[in-house]
Amino acid sequence: MTGNGDTSAPLVEMRDIRVSFGGVHAVDGVTIDLQPGEILGLVGGNGAGKSTLIKTLSGAQHADSGEILINGEPVAIDEPRAAKALGIETIYQTLALAENIDATGNMFLGRELTTKLGNLDDASMEAAARKVMGRLNPKFANFKSPVERLSGGQRQSVAIARAVHFNARILIMDEPTAALGPAETDQVRQLIRQLKQEGLGIILISHDIHDVFDLADRISVMLQGKLVGTVDKDEVTTDEVLAMIIIGKMPDEVTKSELADLHG
Amino acid sequence: MKRNKYLIALVAILAIVVAACGGDDGGSDTTEGGADTTAAPAGDLTIGFSWNNFNEERWSKFDEPAFVEAIEAGGATYIKADAGSSEAQQLTDVENLIAQGADVLVILAQNTEAILPAVESALSQGIPVIAYDRLIEHPEALYLTFDNIGVGRIMAEVLFEEVSSGNFAIIKGNGADANSDFLREGMEEVIGDAVTAGDIVIVCEEYTDDWLAEVAQTTMEQCLTQNNNDIQAALVENDGMAGGVVAALAGQGLDGEIPVTGQDGDAAALNRVALGTQLVSVWKDARILGEIAGEAALALGQGSALADIPDVIEFESPGGNTMITILLDPTPITLDNLNLVVDGGVISQEDLCQGVPAGTVEICG
């Protein structure tokens, strides 16, 4: 996780990634990068290719070509385990929780702690879970119920706790507030800022432009598999980003009338 | 234009030739009795056999070889199908056999009533049908069987000689199989009076799913429990189930004390007879049944009427049909006549005597 690479190198660099599904270019030569302690918003309409791009980083998808570098070192990410070993944790849109298993079980799914005899060490796992939750969501107390009984926000906490506990350096969050009410959305936003403070690099996929503006430092926009461009949040307006998403034109190319047209 | 005319002429000639050939094959011989049967010399006969399920050992070991020997001695060809205990499958099997050119059909019916459509179809095409071992409720089918009522009667007779009063358990076969009821009818002939008089009390009487031995075992266990082991005899309708009943008795140390009946002459049962844990296994020499069926099939295929087949009698079926029937007599095998099965090749002396203490059974030495 702290590699022998160049310390001034970005945390994550994805260079010229291409993914095709039978003739359809889902990701068509996209290059993005992420600095430590930075939140990168990844936005675009439906079918833009954001989820597919991010899956190549999380190990759930093979890139047909292109390079991924972590801390300046090229890496091969063949499966989810490999991504996790590199400190990349993903919180999927569907959360990827097993509904019938409790919060502790989900946190440690696939990475269970065992006793000397190889049995599951439930007590230690629960203790660790409580510790992490204590930092993220102190009100959370229901560690023993199957997660299907928890609210959307609580399930989100479990997914985030899973990522944080395993010392993620790079966190990918795909639509983290999509299924949440306003109070819980606030909670999650707080959490994301807190994690940024701790030095994690976060790639945030969201269709909610206000969420992105609230949290992100930079914004990368994709359209039909290609990268439209990457901008600093402080240097653009929401309309200009919208234009990137919908028309595919950078702020310095778009005309005033096109911007006006966006609002129909 | 010229080409077309030649083509038409060619087709016409072909048509005439085909019609002539087709005409030659059918109806050249006259038949005696039997509507529309196309009689052929025995050498041209194809005889189809629809088995219900080869899972009982006797069919392949005894019935089939004897049957095939008989019909091949008469120069006929043998084709067969196995319905795997499915009535629906058997209907298809019969159709297939007819399609393959069967001149006579022998059917071992899975279900006495479900097979009727197939039988009707065969008969309407002039194909005689033999109901083999199991009843088919159709007056125009030749019914060939061991006297199943007789089997029940003989079982009960042998048992009645040993035990003529007390609590009896009756373990019957599959409820959907007419034979279960025939056997019970035969038993009734023997014990009915004693039951009415109160000398015999039937404390349990149950059918057994699929004639399964393990189900019979559980049933017998429950019967023993309910009656606190106070049972004097067990009438069991076949050897497979008798094995289960004996196992249940053994669990109480009562094997050999309570007489048990069975039928089929299967190797394990004969061994039990020698050991003394089973009283009797009613043996139907299936080879005789197969042989007679073969001869009857040959006769029917050559145009014989049902009534002209040797040894037939009239039999009133439960469904009210008057069946033309050949009833064969079964042989009860007890400790006294074990030599019959050894001589008859049913079982080797070694298998028969396995585990039998020296000096207890003559044939085992």
Added chain:
Amino acid sequence: MAITEEATTSESVEGLATDEAPAGPVSMGGLFRRFDLDTRLFGMLAAIAIIWVGFNFWSGGTFLTSRNLWNLTVQTSVVAIMATGMVLVIVTRNIDLSVGSMLGFIGMFMALLQAEWLPPLVGFGQWYTWIIVLLAGLLLGAVLGLIQGAIVAYVMVPSFIVTLGGLLIWRGLSWVMASGRTISPMDATFQLLGGGARGSVGGRTSWIIGIVASIAIVLLLLSRRRSRLKFGFRVRPLGADIALMILGPALVLGGVWFLNQYYMPEALARAYAEANGLEWPAEGLLIPFGIANPVLIAIGTAIVMTFIAHRRRFGRYVYSIGGNPEAAKLSGIKTKRVVMLTFMVMGILVGLAAAVQVARLNSATAGLGTLQELYVIAAAVIGGTSLTGGIGTIFGAVLGALFMQSLQSGMVLVGIETALQDVVVGVVLVMAVAADVVYRRRRSA
């Protein structure tokens, strides 16, 4: 929807978060949650108790005798052994329709091995015959299960189809192997696996087992409590734990005592006395059978399977695959391998059940095991395993098997005719699962 969920969850969260009893009315459901007990399992036990009492009344007091219940435990064993494995298969959203035919095939194999194939090599009645035969049967089961599992997991043919094929194939092969013959008798030592006259452990050993089990229950409860306290987690109120520590052993020891009331009938008692050099007094000897071997085998199997399901990673993976196969895969779990192994475990258990069944029947018939898959699946489902996957307990399946067998044996005891029995079993099955479905829907609503 988010708001309602939050409200109910936070209520229960508060209730569960503290160590002190919440003030206010305590509902039945709340009571169960407080004691950390499963309402479903208690429901099952209640249902079994009801039919036991009902049949006892109907049969004029014969059902609730030591003898009948002893028989019942033996009769349940075969299905119970297989049901423990079926739970894992169904939890992963698969099914195994071939277990009955596989039982017939493996049973026939073991029968032929000891009655015809081994004797020419080693003779009859060797002390090791049963060991070879049993191991061979288990191995065969593992191989057959592995084959089916591999096709399901790696070729990805639906398990319904693969095991339907197995149902036909193993049954056919069973017949081919023995030409439809019934193979009998079995090796004398092998027969002990099935219970019967000599296949029980006797009164004294039963008590020892009962005592050991009771001590184990107490130690387990204690160690659980201790480890949770060490981490500072919520524990059951002390009174509740103590109640369980008394109730558990009481049930076990009470059960042993009751079973030990089943004495050998005179013929067997005499034989036993002779064999053990005991004098036979005028009034006879009361020698209890003790727990039957098949029952010990079934209980042992249930304990091992429960351990695997709850304390091993394999079990955790099985349940997570059932709950969300995608999530399991993304967590790095080798899902295909796990699914294949559930079928292999099922195969081994079928081999074990086949040994018990053949030993009990003292023969192998061509039709052995017919229809068993239905009863095994019914047992698992009645015991709470959901066909949609992810949910099910081993203990529940064993109770399910006991429930079904109680129903069937009870009906035979009171003399209900076979056709009607089938109707009752079918109706009860649907009702039991319907009750489960409704209960679950209410809980999550």
